[in-house]
Amino acid sequence: MEKLYRMPAEWENHSATQLHWPANRETWPGDRLERVEIVYAEIISVLHRYEPVLLLVNTVEDRKRAESILKKFDPDIDLNRIHFHIVPLNDVWARDCGPVFIKRRSDTLTTVPEYAITNWIYNAWGQKYPPFDSDNKIPEWFADHFSIYMFSPDMVLEGGAIDTNGKGVLLTTESVLLNPNRNPQLTKAEIGKKLKRYLGMEKIIWLKKGLAGDDTDGHIDDLSRFLNENTILTMICEDENDVNYAALNENLDILRKSTDPNGNPFQILTLPMPKTRIEGSTVDGSEYVPASYANFYIANGVVLVPLYDERYDQAAIDLMSRFFPGRDIVGIECSDLVWGQGSIHCITQQLYGLENLG
Template sequence: MPEFTDPLTPRELGFSFPAEWFPHRATWLTFPHNDSSWQGDRLARMRPQYLAFIKAISQGENVGIIANDENLKKEISKELDKTGVDLSRIEFIVKPTNDAWCRDHGPAFLINKKTSEKMIVNWGHNAWGGKYPPYDDDNRTPEAVAEYLDIPVVNPGIIMEGGAVEFNGAGSLLTSKSCLLNPNRNPHLNQSQIEEKLSHFYGIEQVLWVEGGIVGDDTDGHIDDTTRFINEDTVIACVENDRNDENYGILQTNLEMLKKMRLVNGKQLNIVEIPMPKAVVIDDFRTPGSYANFLICNAGVIVPVFNNPNDQTAIDILEKAFPDRKIIPLAATEIIWGQGSFHCLSQQEPLI
């Protein structure tokens, strides 16, 4: 694995994190194998939904799977074959893993469009403020992927999670105060210092802040459950229409902040509101069910649905918002018990 030794930062060298709709070479996943997130029989119950997710991605790009050991790799291959997945689309890295949330511990890919180079940012991972140890094996995932792909890796030296940030591909990054300014991540850094790190290591020009996240989200408010860029100047923004719901106030606050934002080019955001699902409660637990936790991939937009009264409304809104992409609703009723969904489970690798 080449080591990034240039004294200039990725941004200074012309690298940036592309928007999710930029063409993918692959999407990376860390295959779930223990009950840290899905306890008891829930791991087995969520697996068919997870395999359906892999199959959907593989219709348009490769899927890189990080498997805990050789036995799991063989088991995955057999199950994917039975599911009808083209195994030529599947790539494996065999290494120890802790949990499944590849968006947060996996590789963050930067590209240089002028030189057609690619590199990985190895942000530190501490399991959302040290909530779920151990996490050391997951923390080594970006370097393992960089070695597999034989591309350089750069280490900013701070804690960062992919689910905490959204990109428009034109210089803007969107995030939440409740997460990135939480002292359980980088207590030695203030807001401007965090913005400087984001700028230099994601290759962006501005950081836009909303306030917080939704109920049931144990990440302290990841942006990918509330607000998502779908083109350079448009966001999907979650709203709660029930004033008595716990999410109503924070999502209204976020919405008002979004309305006041200006992009690098001075434009206001085009805001497409999408409802939250009716509270997704499983075994008396309010999960962070959200239609915003979709994955934009080559095959289309994979959207979590919950056998919920608002599912079809959300699908209709997303079909209008993505006129040139297929909307692929997939059941996430078992996956969401782990407190995340399709976007949280995945990290895209751009094609360049």
């Protein structure tokens, strides 16, 4: 099937964006839930003006609460562009448990469906946060509900662990995909073979470690992302004493030496890390959160950029304006969201080829 499909780049046109309304009190204890609901309301308020939002909720009561908060936040919100579905959920991380779409190659047979789903196993980043069985079933729900063909590679993989330029190059990290809590039965070569087969990749760029406080073990969408086919943004630290300094420098060096399948180097751009150390600790005891400008989300007509640190926020917005001139650039304050150890890209998943979102 590697000759038939490829994983699209995020900037290719979407049918909608998948999100899950927050309700897990273990992830968001106390007033944390109410605070993150406001961040969700802002994200959805912006996003639904550019593309439909497919919002999964656990219960009828959660739907009513979401509608109430959305209307209060934005009295002009158009709920007709927000498609609610009541589906059993464990948590909000749609990027990691949602369906990873693949698209028929332009040079393949037209008898093959234009889009399909790859249904990877989701185990909550090495079984860190049980239960996760409901989230693991979400790709199957999409395939059944929307009648989309689905491939099941029989391998643990989260959507936040990979990023592609849409032209056969994949970014990922060894700290995630080679972690024994994911696929201990598979070698690096075997994992690479599955990625190439099911996602239509020609080349994989393996970075090393991720950020301190990243309970995913080092997702790529907190480190390095494609801005276009030939350009990669990667995060750096300016302070040699920063906990992330060495790991980010090592990743930068790898990227600078990387080439596309034709041997051409990539343009590598950098942004400094915002402040990642917090007062107190997160639910899992970390004094760091994976705050990163690399966790932006590209939608139809807009790029949502997480904001954390007034020293660097404008530089992140300016960079996105430069590389996405046809899209609006909207900054979202994400300190309350990243406290749960994920940000805008982590809670979104782009959807393709869906005609009826009801």
